[in-house]
Amino acid sequence: MADINQLKDFATQVRRDILRQVHAVNSGHPGGSLGCTEFLVALYQEIMNRKEGFDMDGIGEDVFYLSNGHISPVIYSVLARSGYFPVEELATFRKLGTRLQGHPSTHDGLPGIRIASGSLGQGLSVALGTAQAKKLNNDDNLVFTLHGDGELQEGQIWEAVMYAAANKVDNVIATVDYNGQQIDGSTEEVCSLGDLKAKFEAFDWDVVEVKEGNDLEAIIAGLNEAKSKTGKGKPVCILLHTMMGNGVDFMMHTHAWHGKAPSDEQLENALSQNPATLGDY
Amino acid sequence: MKKYIDSGKKDTRSGFGAGLTELGRTNPKVVALCADLIGSLKMQDFIDENPKRFFQTGIAEANMIGMAAGLTIGGKIPFAGTFANFATGRVYDQIRQSVAYSEKNVKIAASHAGLTLGEDGATHQILEDIGLMKMLPGMTVINPCDYNQTKAATMASAEIDGPVYLRFGRPKVANFTSENVEDFVIGKGIQLQEGTDVSIIATGHCVWEALIAAEKLSEQGISADVINIHTIKPLDEEIILKSVAKTGCVVTCEEHNYLGGLGESVARVLSLNNPTPQEYIATKDTFGESGTATELMAKYELDAPAIEKAAKAVIARK
DSSP states (O other), X not given: OOOHHHHHHHHHHHHHHHHHHHHHHTXXXXXXXXXXXXXXXHIIXXXXXXXXXXOTTOTTSOEEEESSGGGHHHHHHHHHHTTSSOGGGGGGTTSTTOSSOSSOOSTTOOTTXXXXXXXXXOHHHHHHHHHHHHHHTTOOOOEEEEXXXXXXXXXXXXXXXXXXXXXXXXXXXXXXXXXXXXXXXXHHHHHOOOOHHHHHHHTTOEEEEESOTTOHHHHHHHHHHHHHHTTSSSOEEEXXXXXXXXXXXXXXXXXXXXXXXXXXXHHHHHHHTSOOSSOOO | OOOOOOOOOEEHXXXXXXXXXXXXXXXXXXXXXXXXXXXXXXXXXXXXXXXXXXXXXXXXXXXXXXXXXXXXXXXXXXXXXXXXXXXXXXXXXXXIIIIIITTOOOEEEEESOSGGGOTTOTTTOOSSHHHHHHTSTTOEEEOOOSHHHHHHHHHHHTTSSSOEEEXXXXXXXXXXXXSOGGGXXXXXXXXXXXXXXXXXXXXXXXXXXXXXXXXXXXXXXXXXXXXXXXXXXXXXXXXXXXXXXXXXXXXXXXXXXXXXXXXXXXXXXXXXXXXOOEEEEEEOSOOXXXXXHHHHHXXXXXXXXXXXXXXXHHHHTO
């Protein structure tokens, strides 16, 4: 395992990248991005089996799909700092002509992105297709996904959840960013998800619950536990309890920062809570 | 006039099934998905020969389209089959984001398109699907006219890299095009009759009707240029402009709403290059209803007598 302090430094720099990307264009989604920073750092820096370079087919390596595409600032930062494209390109986020579209796209050939996302609820189906392709190709690698918890209100998710169990797609690990917030308020107020663990288990999935979803060591332990459950005839779900806006005190405990950029003063305050570790772009 | 022989009525969906079976034998990358309509889509032979390359999704079309997109990431060429209504309108956003915008090599196999689905009625008779699909950037849209052409179109779809919407139907119709699959080229219209008085440009089940209409017109001294446009996008503009340069007027024929269909694509080409009087054989911004295929083609004025009448009307407008 990588040095945990190095991973923490990596995550701190990703938080800075998120805040600076969103601030520069006065748009984008910092809340969910900050909440999933540790998860994506753990996934790309510790868990996933990744090849050098990038090809669309992803044969012979683990594949990740971001289904909740609005948290693009975090995946762009993690991909850039994992070597998929130059870190300086983060400065083009959401600007005319960029490969870093508001929501992730394959259209402009950004390395690391294999499917467009943004319209919610589609990524798990795509993952199941790739998982089945891996089985046909005798490729033992895994397919990972990340979903918002509010995203589970989309019906297509449950079509995919049912298919995966019925067809024993046991090479997929779907993680739910369980922060309890969505645009119009808490998930409880908007449309309660009920007992998610019981729901996934009732659909015959194996469920791993990570209570400390912003703690790198807890996340890595949860991901390793999930990996140990693959290949046993059941799809695997991680319920990742996160804090939206994690790492920036005034962005936590609220859904207000779902899709809002900080002002100049707010940015300065937020960055002071996350001092540069790997150098800003 | 060229004579076209009906070698025996067959359904276009069986042409799809035959093409898919052939692909199963010749192209190991080809896989298939279906949302609980294996028999209707004639996919059983492919499944029997390639059980591991088939994915039954159940009645869950959105998941089927997403899975098809995912299968391309791994090098597969998926054919996702269901009724045209559920293959387009029901899953438009899944096709838009996960297939078209993501530039995935997914082939959407859409059966039972149009009025000729018949007795099941308007809930299943989609007349808007060509428009929905042709508006998506990068989507190839093919509407073959008979069994042979559907088989050839299915096989040709696997040869191009990119999303394809393949539209075919339920009823048994005349089978008259070439058996040689190599005669079918995506994006290339087929000159069926040479004529000088009126261009009849037809797609899908209307093509045979257009040939019958051309014969009737010929008996009355009217010479019709008949073109089969099987690929609505990309459109063979050259064959259309060449025909209209000879005839000076055009009738477009399709089993689809006049809004968004072949007729509007032809009208765009003509208005930009050679403004020409045009009549539309198409449904007139309406839903369908229960009935037999033949009854519906007559009632909604998509059959040979309607084409003959439209040809005379458009000649009078020259």
